[in-house]
Amino acid sequence: MPTIKSFPLPDLGEGLTEADLLTWLVGVGDTVELNQNIAEVETAKAAVELPSPFAGVVAALHVSEGDTVEVGVPIIDIRVDGGDEDVAAPESPAAESPAPESVEDAPEADRARSPEDGEERVPVLVGYGVVKEGSSRRGGRAGAPVSTVPNGQNGKPLAAPPVRKLAKDNAVDLAEIPATGTRGDVTREDVESYLQGENTVGEVEPQRSGREERTPIKGVRKHTADAMVRSAFTAPHVTEFVTVDVTETLTLLDSLRSSAHFAEVRLTPLALVAKAVLVALKSNPSLNSSWDEANQEIVTKYYVNLGIAAATPRGLMVPNIKNAHELSFVDLARALADLTRTAKEGKSSPVDLSDGTITITNVGVFGVDAGTPILNPGEAGILCFGSIRRMPWEYQGEIALRSVTTLSLSFDHRLVDGRQGSEFLALVGRLLSDPLNLIALG
Numbered sequence: 001m002p003t004i005k006s007f008p009l010p011d012l013g014e015g016l017t018e019a020d021l022l023t024w025l026v027g028v029g030d031t032v033e034l035n036q037n038i039a040e041v042e043t044a045k046a047a048v049e050l051p052s053p054f055a056g057v058v059a060a061l062h063v064s065e066g067d068t069v070e071v072g073v074p075i076i077d078i079r080v081d082g083g084d085e086d087v088a089a090p091e092s093p094a095a096e097s098p099a100p101e102s103v104e105d106a107p108e109a110d111r112a113r114s115p116e117d118g119e120e121r122v123p124v125l126v127g128y129g130v131v132k133e134g135s136s137r138r139g140g141r142a143g144a145p146v147s148t149v150p151n152g153q154n155g156k157p158l159a160a161p162p163v164r165k166l167a168k169d170n171a172v173d174l175a176e177i178p179a180t181g182t183r184g185d186v187t188r189e190d191v192e193s194y195l196q197g198e199n200t201v202g203e204v205e206p207q208r209s210g211r212e213e214r215t216p217i218k219g220v221r222k223h224t225a226d227a228m229v230r231s232a233f234t235a236p237h238v239t240e241f242v243t244v245d246v247t248e249t250l251t252l253l254d255s256l257r258s259s260a261h262f263a264e265v266r267l268t269p270l271a272l273v274a275k276a277v278l279v280a281l282k283s284n285p286s287l288n289s290s291w292d293e294a295n296q297e298i299v300t301k302y303y304v305n306l307g308i309a310a311a312t313p314r315g316l317m318v319p320n321i322k323n324a325h326e327l328s329f330v331d332l333a334r335a336l337a338d339l340t341r342t343a344k345e346g347k348s349s350p351v352d353l354s355d356g357t358i359t360i361t362n363v364g365v366f367g368v369d370a371g372t373p374i375l376n377p378g379e380a381g382i383l384c385f386g387s388i389r390r391m392p393w394e395y396q397g398e399i400a401l402r403s404v405t406t407l408s409l410s411f412d413h414r415l416v417d418g419r420q421g422s423e424f425l426a427l428v429g430r431l432l433s434d435p436l437n438l439i440a441l442g
Contacts, residue, residue, distance in 0.1 A: 307359035
C-alpha cells in the first residue's frame with residue numbers, strides 16, 4: 001500500500017540550525033527517484049542541493065521558496081509504494097566530509113550495494129546515491145542535449161544561487177531567459193547574454209518603483225552580520241599599520257611569472273603576502289591562536305588554515321587553505337587561485353569555510369589603501385593588504401619613485417600583546433620589502 005513519508009530539513013553539519021530554501025527542483029505530482037535532487041538550500045556556510053531520501057511521487061511541499069526553515073521541520077511529503085527499503089541508509093550528511101569524485105575514491109566502509117542492480121552507492125548530501133554511468137553529482141548527464149527554450153520545471157526556472165542573484169540585481173525574470181545549461185538551467189552566460197540584448201525572447205524592461213528596497217536578512221548576510229557583531233563585542237580589537245616599499249617584491253614576482261615552474265599558475269602579490277604571513281607566524285605563534293572561553297584556555301595552533309576574505313555573489317565569505325604551512329610556494333599560489341575562483345563562483349563548501357586560524361583581507365583590489373578589519377570569529381589576527389601605489393619614497397639615501405603599500409593588522413588583545421602584534425606586523429613588512437628573506441626564513 002502506498003504510504004506518505006515526510007522529509008524534514010536534515011542536519012547540514014557545522015552546527016547549523018536553519019537554512020533558506022532557494023529553489024524547489026520538483027513540484028507536486030512529480031515522480032522522484034532515490035537521491036534525485038529535489039531542492040536547493042542556502043545555509044550560513046554554503047548553497048547545497050538536497051537529494052530525496054525516498055523514491056515515489058511528490059504529495060506536498062510544506063515550505064515556499066525564500067522561506068527560512070529550521071532543521072527537523074518537514075519540507076516535503078512523498079508518496080511511496082514500498083516501505084523502509086526506499087529510505088536512504090545513513091543519517092549524517094556528506095556536507096561534513098566532501099563526497100568522493102568516484103566510487104573508487106570512496107572508503108570501503110562507506111560503500112553500499114543496491115540489492116536490485118548491484119551498482120555501488122557513495123555518500124551524497126543526504127543518504128546514498130547510485131552513481132550511474134555518465135551522471136554528474138548535480139543530477140545532470142554527460143552529453144545531455146542543450147536546451148535553448150525558455151527554461152523551467154513545473155513553471156519554476158532552474159539556476160544556481162549566484163545566477164539568481166545576478167538576475168535579481170539586474171531586475172531580470174529568470175523565466176524569460178532561454179536556458180542552455182545541461183540540466184535545463186539558466187547559466188551566468190545566459191543572463192549576461194540576455195542583459196546584452198543577444199536574446200530578446202520575451203524581453204521586458206526592468207521595473208523599479210518606490211524610493212526604497214527592502215531585502216530580507218538571510219543566509220550568508222545574516223551569518224556575517226551575527227559573526228561580526230559577536231567578534232566586535234567579544235574580542236578587544238587593536239589595529240596597527242605599517243607602510244612598506246614592495247618594489248623588490250614586485251620585481252621578484254615578475255621573475256617568477258616567467259619561470260617554467262609557474263607557467264600554469266596565476267601569481268599575484270597576494271601570494272607573496274600569504275607566504276610572508278606563514279613565515280612570520282613561525283616566530284609569532286600567538287597570532288595563530290584562539291580563546292577557549294568554556295575551558296578558560298588559550299589554544300595555540302601549530303598548523304595554519306589560512307583564510308582569505310572574499311567578496312562573493314552570496315556576500316562576504318572567508319574560505320581557507322587547509323594546512324597552508326605545509327605547502328610549497330608553487331602549491332600555495334595554486335591553492336590561492338583555486339580558492340578565489342571557487343569563492344567567486346559561489347561554490348565554497350562548508351568544509352572550505354570552517355576551522356580557519358588566521359585571515360588575510362585584500363582591500364587593495366578595490367583601490368583602498370588601508371583598513372581596520374574585524375576579526376573572523378575565533379581567530380587572533382587578520383592582516384589587511386592595501387593597494388600598491390607608485391609614490392616618492394626614500395631609497396638608498398635619495399628620493400625615488402617606488403611601489404609602496406600599507407599593511408594593517410587587527411588582533412585580539414586577549415591573545416596577542418602589543419609587542420607580539422607589532423613584531424609580527426613589522427616582520428611581514430620586512431619580508432615584503434626584501435623578499436630574499438622569504439627564502440632565508442621560509
